Amino acid sequence: IQTLAQLTPPPRRHPRAEAAADAATSPRGATMVTSTKKTKKSGDNINNKLQLVMKSGKYTLGYKTVLRTLRNSKAKLVILANNCPPLRKSEIEYYAMLAKITVHHYHGNNVDLGTACGKYFRVCCLSIIDPGDSDIINATPAGQ
């Protein structure tokens, strides 16, 4: 779990992410070495919170179960990887709009999201049913 925390933001510099990172971190003035996600701080935060949810809360991984939890309104937060196919992404967003559940677009692809969940497989979408000790639900209310 220690190594997972170090491993979490993979330093993959995509030009768009770099531009966004520069725009986001320039007013800070702090010397962030590799800010791959929007700001390194919030990228870390999501990963840490996810880690805590994996440990202490209830969640489901995968498209079918995400839809199921959306349908019976058990989900509290839905997280989508950024390489989620656009049809699937809009379908999940539509369900979440109907059920008034927030969707968080994770800054990373399904490989990264799977790693962030501590799994050795890819995770394209996941839904958090019970956050346990984590405050991920409150921390990303407008996290679209």
Added chain:
Amino acid sequence: PSHSPQTPPLPSPNPPAAAQRSSRKEAKMVKFLKPGKAVILLQGRYAGKKAVIVRVFEEGTRDRPYGHCLVAGLAKYPKKVIRKDSAKKTAKKSRVKVFLKLVNFTHLMPTRYTLDVDLKEVASGAPDSLTSKDKKVGAAKAAKAKLEERFKTGKNRWFFTKLRF
């Protein structure tokens, strides 16, 4: 030694008191697969047809141990009626053919539209009205009458237009 606080002080963002959590849960989560919701069928013979949820079986029944619902849908949409049509032609074009079906939730696509049509008689006879043929036909006729009159009022126009795909 004051023993006044009911709930022990815990980090504020996530109060684990059950009552609070349930009230927050209700405030946040909305069930949307309810009677009156317009849905689109995704599988089966009626795939692509629009339907309205009549009755919901959340936990399923013994025969169908999954969440499903009874829907009343349009097997045949009403045709486009134009102003030059005679009354006879308008009547003919406004006919709908209705189907009743028990559908798994996973085979439905919910939409943001609702259709508040009073399908109470259809709903009440629900699980057994689909077993025997004549009961099914009777229920379908009742639903057909209701839906046709709704179409004639001109409301819920989206529901009565065919989905192009």
